[in-house]
Amino acid sequence: MRFWRLTGFAAALAALAAAAPAHAERLVVSLSAHRVLINSSFTGAEPVLFGVIERDAASAARRGGYDVVVTVTGPRQEVVTRQKQRVLGVWVNARSRTFSDAPAYLAVLSNRSLAAIARADTLQRLQIGAARTPMASDAADDPATDAFRAAFLRLNREHGLYREEANAITFLTPELFRAAIELPANAPIGNYEVDVKLFADGALLARQTSAIEIVKVGFEQFIASAAREHGLAYGLATATLALLTGWAGAVVFRRD
């Protein structure tokens, strides 16, 4: 991990040196890893993002300093949210709501609270924050008060898949920052967009994107794709394995 952080840092500095001239602030970002591999010992990963704010002579002085918001959005998926109700004394899944393009993972990282970085209408317009991320659903609802939407966000936060961290970005110098993107063990495979936004005095100055890909590798990849694509053969192989294990048990522990 330390190795990756150092190489990421070096890459960021190299990018800084090679940067082209510009008239206002410009963002240069670099990730310590663009691919995260899930293998049998996977318990989560923490790729690190480094960013440099480039200024030139035309850049105005920013008395309030810079603010950075990093949004990491996982693959979109269709998710059913179900609510249990008591029916005849038993708790039963009753009502449901389907969100058709909800990100499977969403991290909103910033150097201080979003409210302190920009006004609410700016955040709303730029769709910053889990509650402000658009998610189409199968019923007309008011995103601010809807119980299903609130439960959806809360459950994803509890599972570590939605995170909003107001202190996840550290400024190493006034113009150099780093952010650790925590990917939990249950982060689904797929492409993750990394969107870096630079603010000063409540206004968006620059924006830069990157991406991370989470892939299953080796044995896990083989098993997962075999189960999905060749279900029948996979089932036959598992059943054969069961018979072999059972037979081995009968032979090894033969009592008569």
Added chain:
Amino acid sequence: MEIYLPIADLPVNVFLLFAMGIAVGFISGMFGIGGGFLMTPLLIFVGISPAVAVASVASHIAASSFSGVIAYWRRRALDFALASMLLIGGILGTMTGVWLFSILRTVGQLDLTIGLSYLTLLSAVGSMMIVEGLRAIARARSGKPADIRRPGSHTWIHGLPIKVRFKQSKIYVSVIPLWVIGFGIGFIGAIMGIGGGFLLVPALIYLMRVPTGVVIGTSMILTLVTMAGATVMHAGTNHLVDVVLALILMVGGVIGAQFGARAGQKIRGEQLRLLLGILVLLVGLRFAFDLVLQPDELFSLRPIEGRL
């Protein structure tokens, strides 16, 4: 040591799973049952989704029942003719069960169905076993012999048509109740992730008058084929069988069963049945609590597959 389960999609401790396999294997060896009714709930309680638990336990039961079938085959304590009649119903039952499983999963009522089925089945069977065990112990105390098989007492089951003579079991019965029993066991096995041995053995003894000597081995043939079939069908339709999970459980289960079988021989039959009854009832009650008590979390999420 944490290992990432590729289908269940979560990391679990290998030693915990292995220990569960051994513990359930021990109990299954001790009582001569598959142990699915314990293993599936245990997996659900450690956080594996009920659907993956049911589908993966099927292969675990197939492994332990195959061990059992080999052991009984060496002693020639199997009735293949009887088993094949049960299997006709069993395979159909498993297919119907897997089909219903997929439907319930789509409409979001699978977990509830699994919970309710466990509650009803285990409470009923557990209570019956406890009552029966207590009676048997009382009989043994008073010195009267146990009367399991009364040749003269025929029920309406023996009046059904298509009668066949099963030489090994020395019975002459209609195949219709055998198909029905096989179907029922295959059906609930596929939905609940149980082999159904603890239901099938009493059914064959009390309803069909199958002698106790061949009943366990014969019921294990049905369990073996329906559970191996359920593994293949669950893998082919729902893609929920986790082979890594299944393998750890299988190995643990097969080892545990050997020690359980030895321990079982040291305890008397009536006491064994009473113990099993209490165990079954406790698992059933655990499901009752989960269903009746207000859950901490009323909402649940489930991604719809194929849209990633």
